[in-house]
């Protein structure tokens with residue numbers, strides 16, 4: 462099949478979280494399985510064009526696109542290196558000249574304009590390349606206009622060369638809600654924006670809702686989260702009914718993990734490599750991580766790692782109240798993340814109070830993330846909700862049992878240590894005392910070296926291969942095409 466992925470992130474060079482990892486790994490796996498896959502994303506100003514081998518595509522002429530009532534010049538570029546079988550198209554425009562992948566709330570109108578431009582450019586590609594596509598695969602709310610424009614063109618203008626559309630929801634909480642008048646920024650008629658069967662939701666313009674309505678098939682990234690989004694009003698963030706309304710056209714496909722990038726046997730970021738059979742290197746990674754961050758955590762005390770966006774979703778506020786007490790008990794903590802200032806400040810303060818037990822690195826650092834997955838004894842992921850979560854999958858592969866809340870993809874991937882097949886520690890409610898109890902259970906099990914090593918080994922043996930997830934997407938694509946009668 463010919464598949465055009467439309468995304469605002471792609472790992473490793475334009476990544477904020479799991480979305481970037483998924484787009485890269487899924488695209489590569491589909492290409493490996495013989496599909497013709499291309500990705501189209503904005504050419505962000507911060508990308509190092511020389512280092513990445515980004516060049517204008519001479520065969521594609523400069524074009525203009527109309528958004529927010531203005532004409533913008535665009536130019537398609539391509540990535541010369543590192544794409545492994547997947548062609549990457551980058552859209553150059555004045556709207557992306559700034560640094561950020563996501564703009565903060567005040568720039569809502571610019572976000573919408575960027576979205577409009579990116580997706581209009583994406584829809585031009587099949588015709589420009591003389592490459593009719595079977596599937597337009599949009600990722601998250603920021604690319605939904607691709608699905609809506611296609612509907613509109615279908616009804617009115619000619620929109621040749623597209624078989625069916627698919628929307629993957631990586632996080633239902635991010636819906637891109639705008640004032641209904643902002644439809645003008647998208648160059649959509651007001652009637653379309655206020656049409657209740659499409660973008661309108663609660664009197665506003667809601668991109669994600671429009672995408673759920675417009676796509677031929679919709680999925681999210683784990684079976685449990687798919688169920689929760691329909692059954693649990695809080696997790697459904699207002700859209701439970703809309704999702705339920707799609708019936709069988711909405712499903713959960715568990716993400717895979719890219720074990721080519723995340724593998725302790727051949728990870729170049731580590732002080733030492735190790736495997737399920739030869740684990741010695743893990744202790745060397747732990748020692749090196751402590752050295753690197755100036756920590757002094759006794760080998761028999763748990764060193765807890767956390768890598769992730771520091772936002773309420775991730776349950777950071779369950780961790781911070783425990784830091785003083787556990788640091789006093791000899792636990793160590795390494796937190797790598799960026800996000801809300803209140804969380805970053807609380808973590809930095811704790812690191813100031815316990816410099817040899819708590820390290821807080823408020824930055825984005827891919828290599829350090831690898832060293833934390835490898836060097837920690839436990840990985841903390843007490844999320845309030847979690848569409849899939851990749852970090853816990855990486856932690857498992859690095860022999861670092863995760864401590865997680867039973868929600869979404871965490872429930873689908875981590876088995877509590879009380880089970881004979883256990884791989885980590887699972888707790889129920891989003892409360893610090895429940896997290897504490899799980900950490901105490903982990904602490905107790907760590908003292909039993911044999912049981913601990915068995916737990917680590919079971920986790921390292923878990924494999925969520927992208928081939929399984931990609932087969933799920935092939936099936937989803939087939940059902941989307943069937944829905945259109947293609």
Ligand code: ADP
Nearest residue numbers: 478479769797798824825826827830850851852
């Ligand atoms: P989400 O998509 O909700 O952010 P996931 O667990 O699916 O959560 O994916 C998070 C990805 O982002 C992982 O690859 C994780 O290692 C990475 N990550 C998050 N924050 C940072 C950071 N500050 N530095 C390096 N990598 C990070």
